[in-house]
Amino acid sequence: MWQLRKSWVLGAAILAQCNPVLAQIDLSGEWQGRMHEDLQYRGAGPDYGEYEGFPINEAARLKAESWNASVYTLPERQCIPFAADHGLTFGSMRLSKEVDPASQKIIAWKEVHEWQTQQRTIWMDGRPHPPRYAPHTWQGFSTGQWEGNVLKVTTTHLKMALVDRNGLPRSDLGTLTEHYVRHDNVLSIVQVVNDPVYLTEPFIRGRNYELNPALRMEGYSCRPAVEIAGRPKGEVPHYLPGTNPFLNMATQLRGVPPLATRGGAQTSSPLFINTLRTDPNANVLRVVQPYQRSGRSPRRGGLDQPISNPYLAPKSGYDSDAVEVFRVRENLYLLQQDGEINVTLQIGESGAVVVDTGYARASAALLAKIRSITSKPIRYVVNTAFTADRTGGNTRIAEAGSSIGGSIGAGTVIVGDVGSRAMIIAHEEVLNLMSATRGSAAAVPSSAWPAETYNAEWDEIPNSEAIQIYSAPKAYSKGDSFVFFRGSDVISAGNLYSTLSYPVIDIANGGSISGIIDGLNRIIDLAVPLDKQEGGTLIIPGRGRITDEADIVEYRDMLTIIRDRLREMHRKGMTLDEALAARPTADYDPRYSTSDWPAEKFIEAAYRSLASERSQSSARR
Numbered sequence: 193m194w195q196l197r198k199s200w201v202l203g204a205a206i207l208a209q210c211n212p213v214l215a216q217i218d219l220s221g222e223w224q225g226r227m228h229e230d231l232q233y234r235g236a237g238p239d240y241g242e243y244e245g246f247p248i249n250e251a252a253r254l255k256a257e258s259w260n261a262s263v264y265t266l267p268e269r270q271c272i273p274f275a276a277d278h279g280l281t282f283g284s285m286r287l288s289k290e291v292d293p294a295s296q297k298i299i300a301w302k303e304v305h306e307w308q309t310q311q312r313t314i315w316m317d318g319r320p321h322p323p324r325y326a327p328h329t330w331q332g333f334s335t336g337q338w339e340g341n342v343l344k345v346t347t348t349h350l351k352m353a354l355v356d357r358n359g360l361p362r363s364d365l366g367t368l369t370e371h372y373v374r375h376d377n378v379l380s381i382v383q384v385v386n387d388p389v390y391l392t393e394p395f396i397r398g399r400n401y402e403l404n405p406a407l408r409m410e411g412y413s414c415r416p417a418v419e420i421a422g423r424p425k426g427e428v429p430h431y432l433p434g435t436n437p438f439l440n441m442a443t444q445l446r447g448v449p450p451l452a453t454r455g456g457a458q459t460s461s462p463l464f465i466n467t468l469r470t471d472p473n474a475n476v477l478r479v480v481q482p483y484q485r486s487g488r489s490p491r492r493g494g495l496d497q498p499i500s501n502p503y504l505a506p507k508s509g510y511d512s513d514a515v516e517v518f519r520v521r522e523n524l525y526l527l528q529q530d531g532e533i534n535v536t537l538q539i540g541e542s543g544a545v546v547v548d549t550g551y552a553r554a555s556a557a558l559l560a561k562i563r564s565i566t567s568k569p570i571r572y573v574v575n576t577a578f579t580a581d582r583t584g585g586n587t588r589i590a591e592a593g594s595s596i597g598g599s600i601g602a603g604t605v606i607v608g609d610v611g612s613r614a615m616i617i618a619h620e621e622v623l624n625l626m627s628a629t630r631g632s633a634a635a636v637p638s639s640a641w642p643a644e645t646y647n648a649e650w651d652e653i654p655n656s657e658a659i660q661i662y663s664a665p666k667a668y669s670k671g672d673s674f675v676f677f678r679g680s681d682v683i684s685a686g687n688l689y690s691t692l693s694y695p696v697i698d699i700a701n702g703g704s705i706s707g708i709i710d711g712l713n714r715i716i717d718l719a720v721p722l723d724k725q726e727g728g729t730l731i732i733p734g735r736g737r738i739t740d741e742a743d744i745v746e747y748r749d750m751l752t753i754i755r756d757r758l759r760e761m762h763r764k765g766m767t768l769d770e771a772l773a774a775r776p777t778a779d780y781d782p783r784y785s786t787s788d789w790p791a792e793k794f795i796e797a798a799y800r801s802l803a804s805e806r807s808q809s810s811a812r813r
Contacts, residue, residue: 252779326518657678696794
């Protein structure tokens with residue numbers, strides 16, 4: 193008995209040591225997708241307006257109702273692959289492991305999907321996920337760990353994408369958790385999608401694969417092309433709310449009750465069948481109908497009331513030393529203040545170029561960060577707008593540098609003696625706005641004013657690469673610019689673009705929603721993705737994370753859709769209050785409406801700018 197107990201204890205100890213190793217099942221192989229009762233759904237795909245089983249909210253529903261498949265005729269919308277949370281819908285995949293040659297431990301799993309040859313890495317070496325301001329990708333950033341014989345995969349940094357092929361959205365704030373389980377020659381993957389913007393609860397779906405050693409996958413190439421000649425520049429196909437004629441297709445083709453097609457968490461429950469049997473409106477299709485006069489009286493007495501501008505004064509409650517650094521390219525850096533305000537630093541043979549200088553209170557910390565990166569002199573400071581978050585550190589940063597001297601290009605104006613400090617460059621309207629008097633004094637001290645201005649479409653400075661400053665008139669204000677570092681292939685967008693909020697429109701100083709859209713379209717024209725609408729030209733927004741063309745296209749599309757809705761309201765003669773009551777931004781508010789710049793203020797500013805455009809157009813006629 194004692195020998196038996198000793199053997200049992202020894203065996204248990206051995207198993208305890210081996211369990212972690214034995215639990216790590218080998219997932220390598222060629223895996224062929226298995227489709228059973230969902231073959232039709234995963235093959236041909238769902239219809240317009242068919243959202244049953246998805247725990248979506250009203251914002252997701254409106255966005256999906258507005259989605260038009262013709263958007264894929266735009267070159268910038270072509271060649272986009274399925275994201276990680278949708279890539280398993282159909283097709284086969286290959287799983288292989290990357291092994292450390294010394295320890296023989298698995299560093300990562302490599303996943304390749306047959307459809308569009310999407311490639312994904314699941315890191316197993318314990319590395320952290322990137323910071324919040326790092327770029328997002330279609331496949332995101334994935335890390336894995338074993339829980340028994342189940343591989344749990346966590347994915348963050350996903351691009352905004354469709355969670356299904358009929359326009360249902362998943363925001364770029366969404367995350368993906370997966371569980372890989374192998375049973376002999378069958379691999380099951382359970383996905384859990386969380387999205388604080390468009391889902392009311394986690395969305396769960398599963399996919400099965402069968403091992404097929406004979407499977408051979410082929411490559412996938414895609415090149416965007418103009419499919420519709422003569423289309424107006426910047427046009428974005430979409431349906432105005434209440435005008436999509438295809439939302440009842442699932443009912444007409446397969447008899448799905450309209451109440452079920454509207455989706456929502458309740459439609460994923462088996463008990464929902466009782467609701468369909470008892471609800472008198474189960475066969476009534478209800479869609480958004482926003483363009484109705486509300487009868488409400490105006491709250492502001494017209495469109496000429498001032499709107500507070502969150503960019504003109506710094507926020508309170510932030511650490512003045514909170515400046516983080518992220519290397520974007522070899523000689524180009526993002527310096528982020530307060531977790532959102534972006535400064536771009538480029539280092540070349542002549543010295544350093546700084547695009548925007550953040551708030552004044554953090555200028556010492558900003559300068560210290562710059563000096564920790566390079567000891568070269570700061571030669572140029574470029575301001576993309578006149579606001580405090582773009583120009584607040586001008587004096588300190590400029591005085592810490594030294595200019596080369598002389599005028600940079602024809603058509604520029606030099607103000608004052610600047611040889612002992614860095615040259616501050618901006619559009620001439622920035623100088624006009626910064627030097628304008630408020631009472632008896634200028635709004636900004638003269639030491640912070642641009643010393644060299646330009647008034648053409650663009651200006652250029654050299655520093656080991658061509659640096660082009662493009663004018664974006666009537667965008668945030670009448671003096672906006674964005675900066676293109678051609679060799680680094682990076683664009684610093686300034687106030688034209690934010691991944692954190694709707695764009696601020698300074699009506700009093702010449703801003704307009706159409707000007708912002710025009711500026712974004714110009715950036716899209718310059719940007720070139722590396723592959724599958726990802727990478728390539730990187731775009732640093734005025735606030736938020738690093739992006740690429742696909743991200744800014746999403747932002748441009750949003751603003752174009754909202755502008756088209758507001759124009760339709762203008763056409764129908766709706767008042768500002770009626771436009772606000774219609775909630776034309778409801779599908780984007782959970783993502784972009786903030787306490788500093790809520791949807792109501794954005795709608796008002798955009799509506800006023802469109803009213804001004806109509807007045808000017810009528811006057812010209």
